[in-house]
Amino acid sequence: xxxxxIEHAVDAARFIDNQERTHxxxxxxxxxxxxxxxxxxxxxxxxxxxxxxxxxKRHTMSRLAxxxxxxxxxxxxxxxxxxxxxxxxxxNRIVLEILSRHHVERVVKSKSMLTExxxxxxxxxxxxxxxxxxxxxxRIVQLRKEPPSHIVLPAIHIKKQEVGxxxxxxxxxxxxxxxxxxxxxxxxxxxxxxxxxxxxxITGVNFAVAETGGFVVCTNEGNADIGISLPRxxxxxxxxxxxxxxxxxxxxxxxxxxxxxxxxxxxxYTSHFHAAPPGGELHVVLVDHGRSxxxxxxxxxxxxxxxxxxACLNTCPVYRRSGGYSYHATIPGxxxxxxxxxxxxxxxxxxxxxxxxxxxxxxxxxxxxxxxxQLLALRGEIAEQKYxxxxxxxxMKLTSFVMCRTWLxxxxxxxxxxxxxxxxxxxxxxxxxxxxxxxxxxxFPKQSFRELYKKRxxxxx
Amino acid sequence: xxxGLFVPCYIDQLYPDxxxxxxxxxxxxxxxxxxxxxxxxxxxPMANTGCQHETRPLAQKFLRIFRDYERVVCPSGSCVAMVRxxxxxxxxxxxxxxxxxxxxxxxCEFLVDxxxxxRFEGAFPHQVGIHQSCHGLRGLRMAHASELIEPxxxxxxxxxxxxxxxxxxxxxxxDECCGFGGTFAINEEAVSxxxxxxRLADHQRAGTEVLTAPDMSCLMHLAGLLRRQNSHIRIxxxxxxxxxxxxxxxxx
Amino acid sequence: MSSRxxxxxxxxxxxxxxxxxxxxxxxxxxxxxxxxxxxxxxxxVGGRAVTAPDxxxxxxxxxxxxxxxxxxxxxxxxxxxxxxGGNWSEVTDPxxxxxxxxxxxxxxxxVAENGAVWITHTIIPQRAALFxxxxxxxxxxxxxxxxxxxxxYDRISFEQAQFGIFISGPSKTADIEQSxxxxxxxxxxxxxxxxxxx
Numbered sequence: 053x054x055x056x057x058i059e060h061a062v063d064a065a066r067f068i069d070n071q072e073r074t075h076x077x078x079x080x081x082x083x084x085x086x087x088x089x090x091x092x093x094x095x096x097x098x099x100x101x102x103x104x105x106x107x108x109k110r111h112t113m114s115r116l117a118x119x120x121x122x123x124x125x126x127x128x129x130x131x132x133x134x135x136x137x138x139x140x141x142x143x144n145r146i147v148l149e150i151l152s153r154h155h156v157e158r159v160v161k162s163k164s165m166l167t168e169x170x171x172x173x174x175x176x177x178x179x180x181x182x183x184x185x186x187x188x189x190x191r192i193v194q195l196r197k198e199p200p201s202h203i204v205l206p207a208i209h210i211k212k213q214e215v216g217x218x219x220x221x222x223x224x225x226x227x228x229x230x231x232x233x234x235x236x237x238x239x240x241x242x243x244x245x246x247x248x249x250x251x252x253x254i255t256g257v258n259f260a261v262a263e264t265g266g267f268v269v270c271t272n273e274g275n276a277d278i279g280i281s282l283p284r285x286x287x288x289x290x291x292x293x294x295x296x297x298x299x300x301x302x303x304x305x306x307x308x309x310x311x312x313x314x315x316x317x318x319x320x321y322t323s324h325f326h327a328a329p330p331g332g333e334l335h336v337v338l339v340d341h342g343r344s345x346x347x348x349x350x351x352x353x354x355x356x357x358x359x360x361x362x363a364c365l366n367t368c369p370v371y372r373r374s375g376g377y378s379y380h381a382t383i384p385g386x387x388x389x390x391x392x393x394x395x396x397x398x399x400x401x402x403x404x405x406x407x408x409x410x411x412x413x414x415x416x417x418x419x420x421x422x423x424x425x426q427l428l429a430l431r432g433e434i435a436e437q438k439y440x441x442x443x444x445x446x447x448m449k450l451t452s453f454v455m456c457r458t459w460l461x462x463x464x465x466x467x468x469x470x471x472x473x474x475x476x477x478x479x480x481x482x483x484x485x486x487x488x489x490x491x492x493x494x495x496f497p498k499q500s501f502r503e504l505y506k507k508r509x510x511x512x513x
Numbered sequence: 514x515x516x517g518l519f520v521p522c523y524i525d526q527l528y529p530d531x532x533x534x535x536x537x538x539x540x541x542x543x544x545x546x547x548x549x550x551x552x553x554x555x556x557x558p559m560a561n562t563g564c565q566h567e568t569r570p571l572a573q574k575f576l577r578i579f580r581d582y583e584r585v586v587c588p589s590g591s592c593v594a595m596v597r598x599x600x601x602x603x604x605x606x607x608x609x610x611x612x613x614x615x616x617x618x619x620x621c622e623f624l625v626d627x628x629x630x631x632r633f634e635g636a637f638p639h640q641v642g643i644h645q646s647c648h649g650l651r652g653l654r655m656a657h658a659s660e661l662i663e664p665x666x667x668x669x670x671x672x673x674x675x676x677x678x679x680x681x682x683x684x685x686x687x688d689e690c691c692g693f694g695g696t697f698a699i700n701e702e703a704v705s706x707x708x709x710x711x712r713l714a715d716h717q718r719a720g721t722e723v724l725t726a727p728d729m730s731c732l733m734h735l736a737g738l739l740r741r742q743n744s745h746i747r748i749x750x751x752x753x754x755x756x757x758x759x760x761x762x763x764x765x
Numbered sequence: 766m767s768s769r770x771x772x773x774x775x776x777x778x779x780x781x782x783x784x785x786x787x788x789x790x791x792x793x794x795x796x797x798x799x800x801x802x803x804x805x806x807x808x809x810v811g812g813r814a815v816t817a818p819d820x821x822x823x824x825x826x827x828x829x830x831x832x833x834x835x836x837x838x839x840x841x842x843x844x845x846x847x848x849x850g851g852n853w854s855e856v857t858d859p860x861x862x863x864x865x866x867x868x869x870x871x872x873x874x875x876v877a878e879n880g881a882v883w884i885t886h887t888i889i890p891q892r893a894a895l896f897x898x899x900x901x902x903x904x905x906x907x908x909x910x911x912x913x914x915x916x917x918y919d920r921i922s923f924e925q926a927q928f929g930i931f932i933s934g935p936s937k938t939a940d941i942e943q944s945x946x947x948x949x950x951x952x953x954x955x956x957x958x959x960x961x962x963x
Contacts, residue, residue, distance in 0.1 A: 065703035074707065080943050082686070089659065096794050098662035104791070110784040117776035136769035188949055189940035205940065212942045232944040240950060247950075248860055264923040274896045274936040274951025281893035282859050292772065299923055300789040303914040306931075307878075317806055317879035318914075318933050321951070326926035329886065344775040353781065367660065369690045373707045406701060408694025408708070409561065411651035415660035431563030440563065444696075448559050452567035455522070455554040456574060465526040486702040491737030494527045501520055501529035505536070505548050
């Protein structure tokens with residue numbers, strides 16, 4: 053998608069303008085983080101699981117081509133059709149071809165960040181195919197013609213009154229009704245009819261197993277399972293990084309995923325697909341779309357280990373207070389900033405700076421992606437490629453110039469400490485001083501530490 | 514034991530008492546403190562903006578000044594994290610760098626890990642809210658991070674706990690970032706201040722009288738917000754509490 | 766060059782340092798009382814556990830479950846327990862299962878750590894029934910409980926696999942303001958009958 057350059061801070065400030073909603077958003081996500089802490093804390097070997105998961109994923113990345121071939125061979129042996137797509141366009145074309153071959157006009161789709169990344173829905177719609185997102189959160193944003201604002205909780209930014217309004221408009225629920233039970237029941241009825249009418253089901257993939265040629269899809273609502281067990285055609289779309297070597301490795305990942313994502317011990321439905329049922333057809337589309345390129349970067353390739361649990365979004369103090377849309381990307385939050393800025397540093401130059409470098413994301417990550425370090429390293433790339441605003445570049449050059457000369461540092465400090473106490477308030481606190489908008493600047497002491505230290509030293513002699 | 518005192522640039526210029534308190538605490542414990550006056554800034558603001566060319570000469574200057582000290586001590590977790598984790602990018606393979614990296618300590622780390630201090634003499638009859646500065650917390654592992662499933666520990670609290678009369682605030686979010694984040698405080702002013710205000714609200718609820726941290730930078734940001742609000746919460750760097758300073762009347 | 770070959774050759778062109786694959790064995794949590802753990806977690810995820818001392822008492826145990834007693838259209842895959850309201854086992858088009866109210870399915874085993882039950886296509890010819898039925902009742906032998914997911918995967922062979930699923934609790938969502946709602950798209954209730962033991 054072509055974007056003007058994104059300025060995260062501008063959208064963040066706009067989000068925060070609505071104080072009530074900012075607090076509500078922050079609290080809702082913190083609540084998920086607290087549930088995650090409780091679930092993780094109930095597993096004595098949690099840190100061991102993280103280490104194993106991190107190692108399994110890094111191992112898989114080191115031999116990705118071999119494992120992809122093994123997966124293809126095993127899946128094909130079981131009658132699964134395996135497709136390869138280098139780009140988002142390839143992916144969309146392949147899916148369309150399969151659907152056209154079966155004369156499909158109505159598709160139900162469960163959550164898949166990959167198909168969001170490839171913008172599959174608008175593509176299929178342009179070709180006359182109706183695509184219904186069946187995850188409740190995704191259906192809500194689809195009806196509102198909005199993108200998801202979170203990778204696990206797509207409608208986390210929407211209030212129940214707003215959902216009620218949307219459902220009143222589209223599903224004919226009572227005006228003003230906002231009870232989540234009532235609204236969910238209405239969506240259940242609405243989506244049942246969509247499930248019954250669909251001629252094909254599309255799902256994402258949480259994990260694919262090289263050894264067996266099978267894959268696993270995790271949901272809580274059961275939408276993926278209904279969506280692919282009523283029609284005869286199931287298309288599963290997956291990034292090539294979703295692979296793991298052995299079926300036994302699923303134990304590590306199914307123990308981590310739901311606990312870290314939502315604080316559940318496991319998702320309600322953890323479905324393992326290895327072959328189509330009699331009379332059915334099962335297709336898997338393997339998508340690269342920049343992944344093999346990201347893999348060539350020693351600094352950033354660990355981002356490919358991501359299992360899309362969303363925990364780094366939930367814990368990120370910036371994401372919680374700026375909302376998913378302030379990132380202008382399919383995947384927001386810390387992992388999104390890494391994935392987007394590595395692909396397009398110009399457009400997304402501000403995202404690595406939308407971070408206080410607190411490091412919570414790296415500690416919460418189930419596969420130990422050093423997200424804060426990657427965001428820091430990305431700043432280096434952005435500065436190197438001259439995408440840093442001129443004002444910042446000049447300021448840093450100037451600071452460095454002063455700091456390299458001790459005498460100049462001392463002099464500047466002395467001058468500032470002399471002048472500042474005499475400055476009228478309006479000269480310090482104005483539009484140009486972002487620090488002073490909500491904060492006082494520190495009071496300047498009469499003497500610096502080095503001056504006091506010198507005096508102290510002389511006296512003691 | 515003789516140590517080189519590494520004083521962050523903004524502490525030197527804006528918070529001289531924090532550095533003085535650090536000297537006093539160390540000298541009380543029989544440590545010989547030397548402040549090499551050539552020092553300025555470790556280069557973190559430049560490094561964290563991505564300006565590597567502007568950082569390198571400062572890292573080299575730092576190494577030149579401090580490499581001959583047996584140990585280096587600094588009243589800032591963030592600046593020590595810069596030396597320990599980020600200098601590698603600029604000083605890899607330079608003579609003396611490995612020694613410097615292994616022997617640069619944040620003040621509380623030095624007291625607990627090197628001097629093996631079990632308790633600290635003194636009294637501080639106030640309710641203290643500990644702000645876990647992120648770089649000290651996750652960069653130096655000075656305390657248990659709430660994301661990790663591991664036994665609880667905190668080097669700061671361990672030192673403060675033995676002070677007579679001290680009480681601690683029980684926070685809802687034990688270690689959320691205050692929103693300072695260096696140039697982040699300016700670049701993302703709205704988010705930065707919102708984070709700070711939320712942190713302060715947590716302390717307010719918990720009844721914090723004195724808010725302390727191992728990093729004056731976090732406290733500078735929080736104090737700036739507190740002063741604007743005329744809050745009764747007072748700010749002290751942990752070195753000032755350990756040195757037996759009185760609780761200040763106002764905000765600095 | 767095909768997309769496949771291009772992707773593979775791109776990946777092979779970039780050799781990255783080897784990382785060893787860790788072993789699958791480990792010192793994983795086991796429970797003093799896996800049954801108690803299973804029941805506790807199942808209830809926490811919105812499910813319900815019922816006990817039947819032996820197969821003979823299964824019917825009595827089932828009659829204590831409201832959603833079963835009140836259902837008119839029941840598909841039972843349990844030996845000795847009749848179906849009702851339709852020839853469900855002859856259904857060839859899964860859409861015909863839409864009106865199913867209650868489905869009774871034997872599970873292979875349960876997992877103590879997360880209250881999940883493992884079911885495969887060999888037990889249920891139309892997997893859609895597991896999801897479109899209003900209420901789901903799974904029956905497992907109480908001695909068929911593993912402690913954790915590692916033990917679970919040790920038990921499963923994917924050699925002849927087509928479809929297999931862990932189900933833990935009823936269908937649920939929290940997509941509207943993080944309020945938990947039971948019964949999103951799939952079964953509105955899940956009961957697990959533990960056969961045998963205490």
